[in-house]
Amino acid sequence: MDELDNLDDRTAAEAFRRLVRHLRHRADAQNVDLMGLSGFCRNCLSDWVGEAGGLDKDTARQAIYGMPYAEWKAQYQGEATPEQLARMAESVARNAP
Template identity: 55%
Template sequence: MDDKTRTEIEAAAFRRLLEHLDSRKDVQNIDLMNLAGFCRNCLSKWYSAAAQERGEAVSYEAARETVYGMPYAEWKARYQSEASVDQRAAFEQNRPKED
């Protein structure tokens, strides 16, 4: 497989991941963090960092809008719920320990 085709496939898979996350607004970021160790905000940070590595200026907020499909504040107001005690406990248990 040539590099161009691989990049196109990777981009299509990323777009599909964003579509899937958009269709599952019921899945909270804390759920993603607890199960997979990353969330929509992580994807936003990675997107912004990848752009910067290529000399493109994509702010974290602009990257969040790409990942969330709307401004983060709007998504948060519409879809984010308060984390439960169990969710917070699992997050604290699973989060990497700082040295």
């Protein structure tokens, strides 16, 4: 059994909210960089929230980004470099089972 399964839902929810607020605060951490380092990003989190809660994509993304996704993109997202894209592709490939 994974020890993560022993966390009560309140503790897990508080930790999750802290993670999301941290990502909102660190808008300088681009999704492409998160993907390149860890194989997941804000969009992944919003997809997981949507799947878990039966939310549509826009509602789930707004919950994670704290604003409409298009607004966040316009305000914070820069153009990805070829190096960032290559790192992301390598990292995503490691996620495959």
